[in-house]
Amino acid sequence: MEVILAILVGILFTAGVYLLLRRSIVKFIIGFIFISNATNLLVFMASGLLAGAPAFIRDEGGEKIIMADPVPQALVLTAIVIGLGITAFTLALKYRFFQVTGTDDLDQLKRTDQ
Amino acid sequence: MHQALLIYLTVGGAAFLFPGVGGKRRALVPALLLAGFFLFFLFKLPFIAETGAWHQVILWIPELGLNLEFLLDGLSLFMVILVAGIGALVFLYSRVYMKEYQETGRFYLYLFLFAGSMTGLVLSANLIQLFIFWELTSVLSFLLIGFFHEKAEARRAAFQSLYITGFGGLCMLAGIILLGSIPGSYSLPAWLASSAAIRASSFYVPGLLLILVGAFTKSAQFPFHFWLPTAMKAPAPVSAYLHSATMVKAGFFLLARLAPVLGGTPEWKYIISSVGVLTMLVGSYLAISQKDIKSILAYTTINGLGILVLLIGINTEQSASAALIFLFVHAMYKATLFMMAGMIEKKTGTRDIDRLGGLARHMPVSFIIALLAALSMAGLPPMLGFLGKELIYEAKVELPGINFPLLVLGVLSNILMVAVSLAFLYKIFLGPPRRYAVAPDEKGWLLLAGPAVLALFSLVLGLFPDLIGNTLINTALPVMHAGAGEVDLKIWHGVNTVFFLSLLTVFFGLLLSWLIIRKTTLLEAWRRMNNAIFYIRFSELFSAAIDRFIAFSGRKEKVMQHGYHRYYILTIVSFTALLMWGKVILGGVEWPEMHVRVESFFIPVLVGVMVPAVLYSTLTRSRMAAIIDMGVVGYGISLIYMYFSAVDLAIMQILVETLTVVIFVLVLQRLPRFAILSTRRTRIRDLTVALVFGSVMTMVALFAVQANVPKPVSEYFQDRSLTDAFGRNVVNVILVDFRAFDTLGETVVLITAALGILVLIGKKTGKI
Numbered sequence: 001m002e003v004i005l006a007i008l009v010g011i012l013f014t015a016g017v018y019l020l021l022r023r024s025i026v027k028f029i030i031g032f033i034f035i036s037n038a039t040n041l042l043v044f045m046a047s048g049l050l051a052g053a054p055a056f057i058r059d060e061g062g063e064k065i066i067m068a069d070p071v072p073q074a075l076v077l078t079a080i081v082i083g084l085g086i087t088a089f090t091l092a093l094k095y096r097f098f099q100v101t102g103t104d105d106l107d108q109l110k111r112t113d114q
Numbered sequence: 115m116h117q118a119l120l121i122y123l124t125v126g127g128a129a130f131l132f133p134g135v136g137g138k139r140r141a142l143v144p145a146l147l148l149a150g151f152f153l154f155f156l157f158k159l160p161f162i163a164e165t166g167a168w169h170q171v172i173l174w175i176p177e178l179g180l181n182l183e184f185l186l187d188g189l190s191l192f193m194v195i196l197v198a199g200i201g202a203l204v205f206l207y208s209r210v211y212m213k214e215y216q217e218t219g220r221f222y223l224y225l226f227l228f229a230g231s232m233t234g235l236v237l238s239a240n241l242i243q244l245f246i247f248w249e250l251t252s253v254l255s256f257l258l259i260g261f262f263h264e265k266a267e268a269r270r271a272a273f274q275s276l277y278i279t280g281f282g283g284l285c286m287l288a289g290i291i292l293l294g295s296i297p298g299s300y301s302l303p304a305w306l307a308s309s310a311a312i313r314a315s316s317f318y319v320p321g322l323l324l325i326l327v328g329a330f331t332k333s334a335q336f337p338f339h340f341w342l343p344t345a346m347k348a349p350a351p352v353s354a355y356l357h358s359a360t361m362v363k364a365g366f367f368l369l370a371r372l373a374p375v376l377g378g379t380p381e382w383k384y385i386i387s388s389v390g391v392l393t394m395l396v397g398s399y400l401a402i403s404q405k406d407i408k409s410i411l412a413y414t415t416i417n418g419l420g421i422l423v424l425l426i427g428i429n430t431e432q433s434a435s436a437a438l439i440f441l442f443v444h445a446m447y448k449a450t451l452f453m454m455a456g457m458i459e460k461k462t463g464t465r466d467i468d469r470l471g472g473l474a475r476h477m478p479v480s481f482i483i484a485l486l487a488a489l490s491m492a493g494l495p496p497m498l499g500f501l502g503k504e505l506i507y508e509a510k511v512e513l514p515g516i517n518f519p520l521l522v523l524g525v526l527s528n529i530l531m532v533a534v535s536l537a538f539l540y541k542i543f544l545g546p547p548r549r550y551a552v553a554p555d556e557k558g559w560l561l562l563a564g565p566a567v568l569a570l571f572s573l574v575l576g577l578f579p580d581l582i583g584n585t586l587i588n589t590a591l592p593v594m595h596a597g598a599g600e601v602d603l604k605i606w607h608g609v610n611t612v613f614f615l616s617l618l619t620v621f622f623g624l625l626l627s628w629l630i631i632r633k634t635t636l637l638e639a640w641r642r643m644n645n646a647i648f649y650i651r652f653s654e655l656f657s658a659a660i661d662r663f664i665a666f667s668g669r670k671e672k673v674m675q676h677g678y679h680r681y682y683i684l685t686i687v688s689f690t691a692l693l694m695w696g697k698v699i700l701g702g703v704e705w706p707e708m709h710v711r712v713e714s715f716f717i718p719v720l721v722g723v724m725v726p727a728v729l730y731s732t733l734t735r736s737r738m739a740a741i742i743d744m745g746v747v748g749y750g751i752s753l754i755y756m757y758f759s760a761v762d763l764a765i766m767q768i769l770v771e772t773l774t775v776v777i778f779v780l781v782l783q784r785l786p787r788f789a790i791l792s793t794r795r796t797r798i799r800d801l802t803v804a805l806v807f808g809s810v811m812t813m814v815a816l817f818a819v820q821a822n823v824p825k826p827v828s829e830y831f832q833d834r835s836l837t838d839a840f841g842r843n844v845v846n847v848i849l850v851d852f853r854a855f856d857t858l859g860e861t862v863v864l865i866t867a868a869l870g871i872l873v874l875i876g877k878k879t880g881k882i
Contacts, residue, residue, distance in 0.1 A: 007721075021803070070848055081770070092781075099784075104785065
């Protein structure tokens, strides 16, 4: 299982980096989303993979049950939401960039600040 | 003491915070404050003489050994009285001198801050704190030299002094940290307590050298001396205060402070005294060949600083007392002479020695003041300078070992000093009168007040040396040289070696000055010879090196900062990937065990769907397909979360993914189609980098799964979730209860992003 997921993480990073290196901004944003997904998955994996044991407390005062580690989940949850914020903002920025410059090419960005 | 500094900073700061208030009278505020310092510390003298020291510690970052420590002992008292006393007089002088210039408020502010930093410097007992004040004086010196910033020369001079003293300051900091590791503290008393350990350590020589670079650059020692004459582009009060009386003495002060800790070794003795001798000779020799009166004074200052450093290098009881007296004498006459030079420039419009002459007729009072100061500089009786010179000779005569060459060179340098003082005094005030655009006068009594007070001090103290000997010097002496007795200052020492040396000096000095006055060709020949010998102009060489360095940086910057976004990313990613692979391969990391156990077919099937989606999304030329496939990947990840017990994550991922796809599609309608922008080679290169990075991330993931971290935090949350927060879903409870502030911060981020989007989308025209 872990090996399969680790390979998936690797593929996501590969695709993400490849897209980051493209000149089209839309591709850049897709690459960014892949990388943030892959990172979340990586952090999640580090907490240990445990199937069928969500972090719910079932009954009061009972003996301790084995459950998934809640802290990495909370962290990843935060990361997902922040990721959305960044993605949405980047998209808006991109939209504005295209409106002003009329191009999708990141290399053109070099000139606008001069 | 820190209260005194605080009062100084608040009152003075308040005076300068409001630009139009007070007008030109604002110069009086720092003058009064400094006069207050002068009196305050003067009245502390009996207390210090009795108890030895007044040590104040205010804890700041005690874990790092950074505390505010102020130490008032004989040495710092001696220095602070000079700094405050001369400072007050210089402010009075500037009040008239700076009258006709613009932006005098800025000038006074800098000078005021400088006086405060200098006071802080001499009172510091923590070496890091001392370094901070040290750098402050460097920066303020930079600002003051460059005060006439519209002149390119002044700017260059300012930068030059900043580069050199800043470089020295950094070396000094390194030295302090290096040596501070031995006693484990930056506090001066701690250093004193473990001085033997410091001297025995293997860090001693490198640490000493680094600190010496700091002291030598600040005190303009050869080969760093050249910044001081260049710094004469500053207004005259600055030259009088910073570049003769106080700041350039900071190097000497540091050495005097550290002499009980670091002194007494052969390294200390030979390095410091040889640098001092060289500087002394270079200063006195070059002084004669100068034309600009302020340059002449600058080189004589270099000579004086060389003598001081030489004396601290010899480090005997006599040399310590000679150094203290000479420091005092030098500050007195040099500040006087610089202020007189400034006045002469003001009144005649020139600083060229060849165009000055016969000024005694127009400026009789100035002549008397300058005469007193020049006599003191020449070391002639009845001035205090005479005593200083006698003591220096005595220190050298009684020195075991290397005294003979030192004596010869010392006499030589003093002969030159006598000649410089008398010949140029004669030329300026008594020599053939010149034509001046406006007849010079002595209007503005404040211009004369400061120099007059200092010159009279030199005279009175020369006649009654016990006034200073029994008070300031005898209190300061034990600090520099433990167990030192009392110094006995008198004008007539009887007929002994020192007396003959003095006679010799005066005789040849007079002869030389007579020659300079009578035979102008001699002086011309001297200048020519000097230009031939010293064809290397340190100052210009230094500036050229700096220019070349800046040009080099500019070229390098164009290569490194090319402005192409993707190359930055490429550099960062490939470097990170290589580092991580390096760690995996060479770092001796244990390879993770591979468990290719398939517990259920759910995950393999899911990944089997996701991987083609990733690839298709990456490679397709259809924008819509790319986004939909991206969505597929996102939903797939949410299913992975779901399978591995992270219900909340799964729900959030589905929501976010849906939103992302929707927003993307909305924006996409208004964007152009994908175009093939890069060549095949570029794509292959990018793919290689991406593969190297992705594969190392797979390794990281495999390591990550096997990292068994103890989870006390998680257990705490699990135990308390129901009892304290009444929630059964632990992840939820963490987010909204235990770590609610984090969630609040997250909300703020989202709102900020939303506001940003609103602004970006809302605008119809214009630029980004």
